Amino acid sequence: MAISEQKQSFQLHLQDLTNRNASFLETIYALANGHLGVRASNPLQGNLRLDEGMPGLFVNGFYDLSHITYGESYAGYPENNQTIAQLPDPRYLVIEVDGERSDQTTFATRVVDKNLDMETGLLNELFEITTPSGKILQLSLSTFASQADDGIYCVSYTIRPINFSGAVKLYKQHPYIDQVFTRDGDIRAVSRNNILDRQFLNADFPAMQITTQRSQLGLVLMWRYLGEDSLVKFDRSDGMPKYVMDLDLQQGLAESFDFGYSVGRIHSLMDVAMNHTQYLKNANAHLEHHSFSTLFTESAHKMQEFWHNSDIRIDGDPETQKGIRFNLFHLHQSAGHDGKTSIPAKGLTGAGYEGHYFWDTEMFMLPAFIYTDPQMARALLTYRYHTLDEARRQARDFGLDGGAMFAWRTINGMEASPYFPAGLAAVHINADIAYAVAEYVQVTDDQDFLVKMGFELILETARFWQRFGSFGIDGPQGGKFVINKVTGPDEYSAMVNNNYYTNRMAQHNLRLAVSYAKQLKKSHPSKLEELGVTEKELQSFTHIADSMYVPFDKELGVKMQDDGAFNMEIWPFDQTPRDNYPLLLHYHPMRLYRHQVNKQADTLMSDLLFPADQDIEQLKRDFDYYEPLTTHDSSLSRPIFSILAHRILAHHKAYRYIAESILTDLNNS
């Protein structure tokens, strides 16, 4: 591929996309940096309830609680939703022409063009704005979320009157402050309506302290003009701190204004209330005396460092090349790196999945960081360590006298899934975390992490399995270690006994504990003592691991997803209209559970992670059995199928799966 083509494939241009839905576009072009994320919405929308998009700023880990209402509530159910907060859109601009204001009457906004330069992280957009009286303005935005300083987001506006000359007034203000709202009933996008509290702070630029009501968190948000044009005036006369630009524009001539936003760290409400003066000072220091271009240069430099370490080049397939870069770009910009946050399932592009962290981090995203950015990988695992006490509490609440039971979906470490068959029951997350820790340590040899955090994570999850499972007495499970009533990766089966993947991963988890304990016994014996590890405990781990039951159908020679899985009817795929996928949006869960149908790779995940477990023939049988049953209704499915197809030398299929997977977001499939 020529250099220009390679350059080209760093550009995500509007013409690359067929879907022009506003919500889709603002998500695809969202910019983030692990701490903050901003949707690329209509800059005039603000909190107007247009039928367009959902503009907003999202801060990783900044959430509020809301009470969960159950149809029928039972003991031990989570009490609260945790929902990432939707903060004011920093792209927001109010335009006033002829006494008409865009926050009072709707100005028509047409997207003319968008282009994201993934190489530097700069997003350029061009809008055509028509006032109710027919005056046309061209508005272009250049924006970036700083990769050099994760508190910073900058926006540069250029405004040009097309069919008139005259007075135009601009306002940079945020009169509204909202919690997440959604428009539809899609269960994957839950809607909450907590109100955030806002307090303007005393400064010569607009600044506010934003706090949540129930989670009691706070942060400081400020913005300032990055330039020296005296036309831009700070004004707080009416109690609403803002910048006002009173312009006299000439037809065809443009004026530009740059603004920088600084979003502080998350603190407790009490802390931020007491120390906001200091925090505001800190925030301001990141922006004061900086220009858009100096800030951008720093950020772009970091972005280029990222590409230097992480780029994947695919020759001969420009679409896939662009796609993989898009994926890498989002992966990079979504990952929390402060050890207190992780990667929300939808990145920092909005409130999808409520900004929660799942096993997606450890099993699907972490490996990329382990090999390209070990510091980030360590930060992500540190987040889990940070929630270890909460996981211990969960285990005690569940009646286990030892070990840790991690939340299936969470921000603050507490379980936030209101539907336990696809929540708490997905206990494989505990082994996933242990697996990820070992993978990290193995690749990086970060002994410091192992001793300080990693071993404890592996040990406490091993202790969980020891207590959560038990020895069977009946049938082929008799005398074997069984793990009952769990949900594996495939959420179209739930509350099953002996999910293959779960049991195999638990076995691995137990063995990891034994093996690292042996290692630490030599290097850091005090650590074992501190954690109360005894020889007897390790022997028990070994015994359980050796006794672990995994279901297998001898006649078919196939690893069985769980006890009884093969006695379910095959899902009637031929009677399932194409529009009824993903199935979970169209069929009662009990109907899905009663059939052999996979949302995503499940048993095959085990084949993937433990290549030494099976020869190529076994892998083929497993693959051939599960492939026709799998709907890939989760985006976590196709990549696994691709890798395994590759292993069984089905290269064409492998390529198709990975290509589809890479383009999932861009094609909105």
Place this chain on the structure above:
Amino acid sequence: MAISEQKQSFQLHLQDLTNRNASFLETIYALANGHLGVRASNPLQGNLRLDEGMPGLFVNGFYDLSHITYGESYAGYPENNQTIAQLPDPRYLVIEVDGERSDQTTFATRVVDKNLDMETGLLNELFEITTPSGKILQLSLSTFASQADDGIYCVSYTIRPINFSGAVKLYKQHPYIDQVFTRDGDIRAVSRNNILDRQFLNADFPAMQITTQRSQLGLVLMWRYLGEDSLVKFDRSDGMPKYVMDLDLQQGLAESFDFGYSVGRIHSLMDVAMNHTQYLKNANAHLEHHSFSTLFTESAHKMQEFWHNSDIRIDGDPETQKGIRFNLFHLHQSAGHDGKTSIPAKGLTGAGYEGHYFWDTEMFMLPAFIYTDPQMARALLTYRYHTLDEARRQARDFGLDGGAMFAWRTINGMEASPYFPAGLAAVHINADIAYAVAEYVQVTDDQDFLVKMGFELILETARFWQRFGSFGIDGPQGGKFVINKVTGPDEYSAMVNNNYYTNRMAQHNLRLAVSYAKQLKKSHPSKLEELGVTEKELQSFTHIADSMYVPFDKELGVKMQDDGAFNMEIWPFDQTPRDNYPLLLHYHPMRLYRHQVNKQADTLMSDLLFPADQDIEQLKRDFDYYEPLTTHDSSLSRPIFSILAHRILAHHKAYRYIAESILTDLNNS
């Protein structure tokens, strides 16, 4: 036992009860007649939110809908709660002394005495009332719900000033009208607040049309003075129709006033709105020219008829004698007999379980009627037939191309359980209904019912099993008919494969269909044609029944509750504090599901219903296995254990179980 002792055991006197909690007492002493039920509450409470009871009139099958909010909602979930409506308490009385009114300031009300004469159905109560200014009145109530005319409820008040002479004013009015409310502050608890609509009707007595908002039902409710005292005046001058009694009482001397209530049938809102004049006329005809004593005599006569047919005498154990009569009394007064209603799980004593009908009717209560009141039994089965179309719709919605799938809990025939693992998944209800139909037909030889309704119920449920189950391919289930992911009677296990009871009952259901089809083929061949029964279908039923898989542990020689049941850990009973029963209120369902612990008889229900299935040794093994695992957290459990204990000649145990069971309500255990 002497006759006086026998008489005595028809009296339920306050001194028989140790629990004096207001809510408990008003439930125990509730009076009903299958159509209406009235709680024996403080007659001055009305809609005052005292911390006492929940007064109200409940009409069987008169419910409103309310939207169900789910923590996480999925396709196919029920949209609405169905909740029995709470209508104005007909016992309600307002007393005015010295300008102070009992509906404006709280008058202290002390329960002095209560006695229910179960032989006639008359409830006598004595209250001592103290006004805020210290005047004391004795108020006694005699009430009955007519067993002769189920629209009628009568109340006789006797009032006597104890420490004063002077003016006392009484009002019989119902200024409030409420849907069910609960006091529980926990907003997760089921609480509905639909407002009923009320419209006063034009008459020379107080009358109203009451309609629900979302279910669009209506009925006419009226009351009139049953006497000729000119002191009792009808008054509608202020828009609130009422009776006013302006009395001048002499210390120690009593005055009495009798009132009759007539509660019309349930109609559609439209119907009742158009025809309320006629319905009111009908209602009034039941009361006009009647006195309390003539109405009571008719009712008592019917009550005696009931005892004549249904009494159970237990000599030598007066407590149990009284208990069984109390049970019979409530059974009789709770059963809907119009073919459109059934028996709410808590009778007509309140809004517990929202007034829903469960399998309790067919499997636990119907047998009593089959043997003592076949007409009532037929009416109860007619209710199910009445909901058959809804059950067919449910089956189609669930993807089955034939058969009927009855709601687990319902009033109107639609599923109203918001938690499907203990709702829709309890599909055994379909076989329960078929079993009950056959039991009824076998005992009564009601061929008319069989042809008109019974066979269709059996056939459509057999068709359900044929489609809902499937043939297994793996393990001992290979080649056998399996029924996956269901919940049996024991709700401490859920979503299991091959629940013994369910499979055995389904097998019975299929065989019943074949056997009755063969019978009807001779007597009513056109019926088979009408229902599209083919020889091939019957052969399929037989084949499936013959192939039905039932799990059995060969080593233990015990019928296994479900696949994998015996590979669960035994519940840690020794670590379970006594206060933590019933377990479902204290432990996460997933914890219960992962253990061998039974809420109630499950597999043993099969042993009970199919005595020919096992010899006494097998029964003993089953009994001995399950008994220690069973908490009897459901009142449906001990009776089963009692009968089976009797069969294995454990007479002492049998007696203990049945005695505990009989006294469940009276001891509030």
